[in-house]
Structures are given as structure tokens and as C-alpha cells.
Amino acid sequence: MKNNTLFRRLLIGATWAWMALLALVPYLMLVGASFFERGTDTLVRPGLTLSNYLHLLSPTVFTMAADSVALAAVAALLCLLVGYPFAAILAHAPARIQPLLLLLVMIPFWTNSLIRTYALVMLLKADGVVNSLLLHAGLIAEPLRLMYTPVAVFIGLVYTLLPFMILPLYAALKTVDPQLLEAGRDLGAGRVRNFLHITVPLTMPGIIAGTMLVFLPALGMFYIADILGGARTMLVGNYIRDQFLVFRDIPTGSAASVTMTVAMGLLLVLHHLARRRSGKEMLP
Amino acid sequence: MVTLAGVTKQYNGHPALVDISLTVADGEFLSLLGPSGCGKTTLLRLIGGFERCTKGSVLIDGRDTDGVPPERRAVNTVFQNYALFPHMTVFDNVAFGLRMANRPRDEIAAAVNGALDLVQLHGMAARRPAELSGGQQQRVAIARAIVNKPRVLLLDEPLSALDHRLRKQMQKELKQLQRTLGITFILVTHDQDEAFAMSDRVVVMQQGRIEQIGSPREIYEEPVNLYVARFVGDINVLAGVIREKIGPNLYTALVEGVTVQLRSDRPLSLAQPVHILLRPEDFRLAVEDAATPARELPGTIRHAGLKGTVRRIFYHGATYDVEVSLENGTRIQVTEFFDEDSDTLSCTPGDRVTLGWHEGWEVVLPHEE
Structure with missing residues (x-):
């Protein structure tokens, strides 16, 4: 018993230490850097300033942010539309094969997403697998232009982020008591109205969680837009990456990064508040 | 009116219901009574439209319901x-x-x-189910079903999650509600008291088959077989052999080593082995060798005189149970009521007693293995 608690403490302590050292400390450095000035010889020069944040208040940055939000929102919506039926099939599959299907959803995680994105190029390019198949099948006369289009970017985002939508939806669907659906049918609701009046409201936490889990990473996934969409669309993620790696403007990149994190944090807080309210809104 | 005609239901070849035929009259309160796994819930789900018969048909108001989904049936659950x-x-x-x-x-x-008024939940309309007690949730479930004015209301063990007192109260209220609304109620329960307290007729089921259909009184007093007799209430099963026919429906038999008179509507043949079923409250006992003057067995029960010894006494308030072992070892449970003018027990463990039962109260069944 004593060993057990020691083991637990070690395990939890190691996790905390890991998070503190590799996530919290670097992030605090980033927050610090966002208030520093850009150096000529060194990367940053100490000296408190808000100018990095003021840089962000430009029309270019606003347009870019709006584009990013729109792109992430569409990606989240596509994931929801594809993921919901997928999760429903998963949740209603025979209990024996559910673990196998879940494994199939998760296997892609075992490969780095950057590598998977390059693999998508092989599929989507003019002489890639998709076009070859369609040409051979006689469905198209000349190769479709897929690469470097918004379509390719959405394919990449949906492909990469779909598991984050499926898993919370699956968990939410599993908690819906099948007897509630029987009760709905008993009271005269067909399958469609049962779905709209019972399943959707009861899985709303999963829908919101999945949407957040797709929407927030989609805002920052610069490499997918880079590789599949070309450099024509500038997104928040690309912008931050460019500040660090191209322009070597660490303070501005830090400020953009911190601003984005704060925005995401606000979204999460709003989500939390909305959930707390929705639990009570019907009370007298 | 609900009619089941030769309904058979199989799951992967395993029979859950076998050739069930039953008619439920309009406005009737019918209970399906049986242990878990006897098929009573499956029967309810067939009527509700959640399952399909393997064979046979379910008719509601004379129309075959095969293929009619639950949402299109005038039935609520x-x-x-x-x-x-x-x-x-x-x-x-x-x-x-x-x-x-x-x-x-x-x-x-x-x-x-x-x-909501009918189930006494006025003022609760704005609450969520999680904010209600079990009994209140039960009432909401009932209100949700009856508000649609169904032809038939199906109740699947509706009171099993409630505590004893609340259950008794809800039994009365459900019965009252059924009388008020005039809706046909079909109740599934494994609780004999519940079935008896509420129903016009009880269907006793076992392993997918109907064992007996009858009023609660018929089921209790005239069980058609040992299974029904044992399932509803306590019962003593004595072994006997028919000796002689001494009149219409009247026989003498050797029961547990004693010659007694038996009444039976079934034709019995000489030397036929039989079971004699008696409820604990059917017996009366008299102490044989007490110092105090013995209670005399009344004339109507003197025709049977089983001898035995009192083993144990269980006190129940208004009644007490006496466990008597007969000379051949058979144990018999007797329920005695306290005397009107005496609150003392009529016997103590170790007493030798004579047991008799009210003439004609016995149920005689052919011997079952």
C-alpha cells in the first residue's frame, strides 16, 4: 500500500515535472519574449514594450486571422458531418468489433502527421493515385487539379483532425441510453425526429468538444496549408512560423502566439460557461 | 382489444416465447407474472412493437400489427x-x-x-427529471404515457425501483388511474402481491409459456400445477395416494401415512399418486397433550388428522407461523391467527399437535415428477 502511494506520487510527479519543464517554462519564455524588443545581434533585447502586440493590429493580420477562422470553421463543420455518422456506426457496431474499429481510427496517429501530409501529396498530385484511378476508370478525361487548391487543404485538415471529432462523439453516443430512443419511438417519433430531438441534444457535449478539438488545432496547422495549398493562403499558423523561422522576429512571433493562445483560452472559457448555463437555463 | 394468436419468439434459435395465445379485453387490468427470463418482458415488447414475432401474430383492435413500428401503434409504454x-x-x-x-x-x-394533475405533479412542470425523486420520476413516466390516450398502456416492472411503502401507494394509485381512464393496462411484474393487488386477471408464465390465466383468486386458490402453486405465495405440498371413491368428487386417500377425505373436481383413479396442496392459513392445529385444556379442532376440519411435533414458531404481528414436522419427517408450515380473547400462542416448540384443514380447501393435483 505504501509502495503503491510512493509509485503513484513518482508517476504523477514525473508527469508534472515533464509538463512544467517542457511546456510551462518554454511558454513563460515565449510570454516574456513577446514583451522584449527585437535585437540586431542577439535574437531578443531586454526592454519592456507593447509594440509587438501593436504590430498585430494591422488590416493584414486581421484578414489573415479571419481567413484562418473561416478555414478552421469549415474544417470543423466538415469533420462533424463526416465524423457523426462514422461515430454512430462505431457506437452501434457489435461490442466485439468496436475496439478493432477504434484502433483503426487511431492507427494513423502512430505516424507523424507531417509525414502523412506528404503522403497525401502522393495521392492528390496530377499524376497521383487518385487521378490515375479516375483516369483509368474513365471517369475523367484529364487529371483533376487537386493540389494547391482549397479542396486539398480541406482534405488534409479533415483527414488529420477527423479522429479528434470521432472520439468525443463516440464517447457521447455511447452514453445515450438506447431505451430513451425506444421511449421516443413509443411516443410517436420516427427515426429522424428521434435523432433530432433526443440523440443530438444528448450528444451536444460531444459535438462541442469535437468541434473545439478540431477547430483550435486547425487554426494553427500551418504545414497542411503550406504543403497542400501552396504558399498562397497566409494563415495564423504560417504567420507565426514565418516570424520565427523566416524573419527571425522572435518578439512579434511570440506576441502573435500568445494572442492566439489567449483567444483559444477565451473560447474554452466561453464553452465552459455555456455548458454550465445550459444545465440550469430551464430552471424556474 | 389485444389478441395474441400463437405467438412464438425465438432469439438465434432459442425460444423466448412458445405459442402464446391470449386475449386482453378493453379496459382490463392484466398482469404478466413470472420469474425473470420467463418471457413476460418479451411479450410486452412484441405488443409495443419493439420486437417482431417469429411465428403467430399480435392483433390490436382486430388489426394485425406485424411490421407496424412502435411510433404508429396506439400503445404506450x-x-x-x-x-x-x-x-x-x-x-x-x-x-x-x-x-x-x-x-x-x-x-x-x-x-x-x-x-400532471392526474399524477399529482402540478407545479413540477419546469423541473428536470434529475431533480425529482424516484417516485416523482415514476409519475412523470406514467403521465407521459397516458397523456396520449393510448388504447393500451404497457407497464414494464414500473414499481420495482421504488421502496416498499411507495410501491404499495403507487399500486393503489395505478389501479385508481386505470379505473378513471378506462385504458387497458398490461403490467409485467415478478411480484405476486403486486399482480394480485391490481389485476383483473393474472397470466402466470414460465420459460416462455403460459402456465395459468385467471383471476388472482383462482390463481391462488386453484393453481393448475405445482409451479403456479409454488410461485404464488407459500404452500405445503403433501404426497398421497387415492384409495377409494366415496361419492361424486369425494375420495379417501392415504396422505403422509394418514387416511383422509379429499375433494377434487378432476377425475382421479384408484391408486393414483397425487399432490395435496394446502396454504399455511388453510391449516388449524390443536395441541394434544398440553396441561391447559386443548383447543378443539372444529368439526369441519376434523376429517384430517395429521400428527406432528412443533419445531419452530415465527412471530409476524397479527399472525404467527408454526413449523410442524410430521412423524414421517415431512415439514409443514401453518399460519395461525391470534385468538380474539387471548394474545398467547396456542403452542410451544416440542408440543405434539394434530393438524387438520378446512374441508374442501385442499387442491389435489396429479403427481408431477
Whole structure:
């Protein structure tokens, strides 16, 4: 018993230490850097300033942010539309094969997403697998232009982020008591109205969680837009990456990064508040 | 009117219901009584439309319901765990069926409030199911079903989650409700008291078959076989052999080593082995060798005189149970009522007693293995 608690403490302590050292400390450095000035010889020069944040208040940055939000929102919506039926099939599959299907959803995680994105190029390019198949099948006369289009970017985002939508939806669907659906049918609701009046409201936490889990990473996934969409669309993620790696403007990149994190944090807080309210809104 | 004609249901080749035929009259309160796994819930689900018969048919008002989904049947169900919609208020739960039927808004409001009044839940309309007690949730489930004015209300062990006192109260209220509404109620239960207290007729089931259909009194007093006799209430089963026919429906038999008279409507043949079934309250006992003057057995029960010894006495308040072992070792349970003018027990462990029963109260069944 004593060993057990020691083991637990070690395990939890190691996790905390890991998070503190590799996530919290670097992030605090980033927050610090966002208030520093850009150096000529060194990367940053100490000296408190808000100018990095003021840089962000430009029309270019606003347009870019709006584009990013729109792109992430569409990606989240596509994931929801594809993921919901997928999760429903998963949740209603025979209990024996559910673990196998879940494994199939998760296997892609075992490969780095950057590598998977390059693999998508092989599929989507003019002489890639998709076009070859369609040409051979006689469905198209000349190769479709897929690469470097918004379509390719959405394919990449949906492909990469779909598991984050499926898993919370699956968990939410599993908690819906099948007897509630029987009760709905008993009271005269067909399958469609049962779905709209019972399943959707009861899985709303999963829908919101999945949407957040797709929407927030989609805002920052610069490499997918880079590789599949070309450099024509500038997104928040690309912008931050460019500040660090191209322009070597660490303070501005830090400020953009911190601003984005704060925005995401606000979204999460709003989500939390909305959930707390929705639990009570019907009370007298 | 609900008619089941030769209904058979199999799951992967395993029979859950075998050739069930049954007619439920309009306005009747019918209980399906049996142990878990006897098929009573399957029967209810067939009527509700959640399962399809493998063979036979379910007719509601004379129409075959095969292939008719639950949402298109004039039947509503009160589910075992209520199955209230947790994301809706009590009002929205009760209004669900009427909204699905696209009824006008003011009609819905009036009907829902009426149904909530009927189950004594006025003022609870804005609550969520999670904020109600088990008994209140039960009432919401009932209101949600009856507000649709179904032809038949199906109740699947509706009271099993309630405590004893609340269950007794809800039994009375359900019965009252059924009389008020005139809806046919079909109740599934494994609780004999519940079935007896509420039903016009009880269907005793075992392993997918109907063992007996009858009024509670018929089931209790004239069980058709040992299974039914043992399932409803305590019963003593004595072994006997028919000796002589001494009149119409009257026989003498050797029962547990004693010659007694038996009455039976069934034709019995000489030397036929039989079971004699007697409820504990059918017996009377008299102490043989007590110092105090013995209670005399009344004349109507003197025709049977089993000798035995009192083993144990269990006190129950208004009654007490006496466990008697006969000379051949058979144990018999006797329920005695306290005397009107004496609150002392009529016997103590170790007493030698004579047991008799009211003439004609015995049930004689052919011997079953």
C-alpha cells in the first residue's frame, strides 16, 4: 500500500515535472519574449514594450486571422458531418468489433502527421493515385487539379483532425441510453425526429468538444496549408512560423502566439460557461 | 382489444416465447407474472412493437400489427427505468408524444397540465427529471404515457425501483388511474402481491409459456400445477395416494401415512399418486397433550388428522407461523391467527399437535415428477 502511494506520487510527479519543464517554462519564455524588443545581434533585447502586440493590429493580420477562422470553421463543420455518422456506426457496431474499429481510427496517429501530409501529396498530385484511378476508370478525361487548391487543404485538415471529432462523439453516443430512443419511438417519433430531438441534444457535449478539438488545432496547422495549398493562403499558423523561422522576429512571433493562445483560452472559457448555463437555463 | 394468436419468439434459435395465445379485453387490468427470463418482458415488447414475432401474430383492435413500428401503434409504454428524457423538463417530457402528433400548442399545454394533475405533479412542470425523486420520476413516466390516450398502456416492472411503502401507494394509485381512464393496462411484474393487488386477471408464465390465466383468486386458490402453486405465495405440498371413491368428487386417500377425505373436481383413479396442496392459513392445529385444556379442532376440519411435533414458531404481528414436522419427517408450515380473547400462542416448540384443514380447501393435483 505504501509502495503503491510512493509509485503513484513518482508517476504523477514525473508527469508534472515533464509538463512544467517542457511546456510551462518554454511558454513563460515565449510570454516574456513577446514583451522584449527585437535585437540586431542577439535574437531578443531586454526592454519592456507593447509594440509587438501593436504590430498585430494591422488590416493584414486581421484578414489573415479571419481567413484562418473561416478555414478552421469549415474544417470543423466538415469533420462533424463526416465524423457523426462514422461515430454512430462505431457506437452501434457489435461490442466485439468496436475496439478493432477504434484502433483503426487511431492507427494513423502512430505516424507523424507531417509525414502523412506528404503522403497525401502522393495521392492528390496530377499524376497521383487518385487521378490515375479516375483516369483509368474513365471517369475523367484529364487529371483533376487537386493540389494547391482549397479542396486539398480541406482534405488534409479533415483527414488529420477527423479522429479528434470521432472520439468525443463516440464517447457521447455511447452514453445515450438506447431505451430513451425506444421511449421516443413509443411516443410517436420516427427515426429522424428521434435523432433530432433526443440523440443530438444528448450528444451536444460531444459535438462541442469535437468541434473545439478540431477547430483550435486547425487554426494553427500551418504545414497542411503550406504543403497542400501552396504558399498562397497566409494563415495564423504560417504567420507565426514565418516570424520565427523566416524573419527571425522572435518578439512579434511570440506576441502573435500568445494572442492566439489567449483567444483559444477565451473560447474554452466561453464553452465552459455555456455548458454550465445550459444545465440550469430551464430552471424556474 | 389485444389478441395474441400463437405467438412464438425465438432469439438465434432459442425460444423466448412458445405459442402464446391470449386475449386482453378493453379496459382490463392484466398482469404478466413470472420469474425473470420467463418471457413476460418479451411479450410486452412484441405488443409495443419493439420486437417482431417469429411465428403467430399480435392483433390490436382486430388489426394485425406485424411490421407496424412502435411510433404508429396506439400503445404506450411505461419503461422499467422510466426512460425519461434527461435534457427536457417534466413538461417537455410529457408533451413529447403530443408534439410528435403535431397537436396544437394550447391543446398540448392543457393536456399536459391535466396529466400532471392526474399524477399529482402540478407545479413540477419546469423541473428536470434529475431533480425529482424516484417516485416523482415514476409519475412523470406514467403521465407521459397516458397523456396520449393510448388504447393500451404497457407497464414494464414500473414499481420495482421504488421502496416498499411507495410501491404499495403507487399500486393503489395505478389501479385508481386505470379505473378513471378506462385504458387497458398490461403490467409485467415478478411480484405476486403486486399482480394480485391490481389485476383483473393474472397470466402466470414460465420459460416462455403460459402456465395459468385467471383471476388472482383462482390463481391462488386453484393453481393448475405445482409451479403456479409454488410461485404464488407459500404452500405445503403433501404426497398421497387415492384409495377409494366415496361419492361424486369425494375420495379417501392415504396422505403422509394418514387416511383422509379429499375433494377434487378432476377425475382421479384408484391408486393414483397425487399432490395435496394446502396454504399455511388453510391449516388449524390443536395441541394434544398440553396441561391447559386443548383447543378443539372444529368439526369441519376434523376429517384430517395429521400428527406432528412443533419445531419452530415465527412471530409476524397479527399472525404467527408454526413449523410442524410430521412423524414421517415431512415439514409443514401453518399460519395461525391470534385468538380474539387471548394474545398467547396456542403452542410451544416440542408440543405434539394434530393438524387438520378446512374441508374442501385442499387442491389435489396429479403427481408431477
